[in-house]
């Protein structure tokens with residue numbers, strides 16, 4: 001429905017401006033619970049009058065600061081659950097390898113949410129350790145992944161909230177998926193040095209050399 005809206009320049013510029021404008025001493029306070037929002041990526045812009053296929057083109061609604069609340073991610077889900085919004089919310093959580101995407105999503109996830117994390121799909125069908133990804137299963141894993149993405153696009157199922165977790169290092173592909181799914185983008189903006197540090201200290205059996213390369217590649221695509 002809201003084709004291109006959440007990745008549009010106008011929307012992104014407006015949200016950046018609102019964050020600056022509404023911050024006190026550099027801190028944005030949640031307009032739902034009143035508490036500070038610690039991480040930039042935890043700030044969700046919520047439309048009070050919900051966007052529809054028609055009013056998304058109406059700047060008085062879609063881009064009106066009075067219709068936009070800056071809230072915690074968890075508060076956003078509360079608002080949507082409580083007021084009985086019927087439209088499910090879809091988040092694409094992206095960022096470099098080892099940036100903390102999964103940890104963040106785990107802290108937000110509720111029972112009944114749909115989680116699409118390709119690492120977990122590999123794990124589910126290989127019977128091996130997490131991060132062992134035998135190339136012979138690529139077609140099958142991608143088939144599962146695409147089926148789930150299609151479910152999200154069609155809003156199949158009874159979930160109210162979906163998280164799609166991945167590196168999504170390519171900006172164009174990332175924005176195309178966001179538009180296709182009518183999703184909100186959440187960027188886990190952990191600096192490269194921190195990602196590398198976490199990799200060095202993680203003990204989950206993944207190949208450090210491979211993952212160092214993935215981190216390098218991600219930042220080569222996204223600057224930094």
Ligand SMILES: [Zn+2]
Pocket residue numbers: 030031032033034035071072075
């Ligand atoms: Zn809050």
Ligand SMILES: [Zn+2]
Pocket residue numbers: 045046047076080
């Ligand atoms: Zn909302």
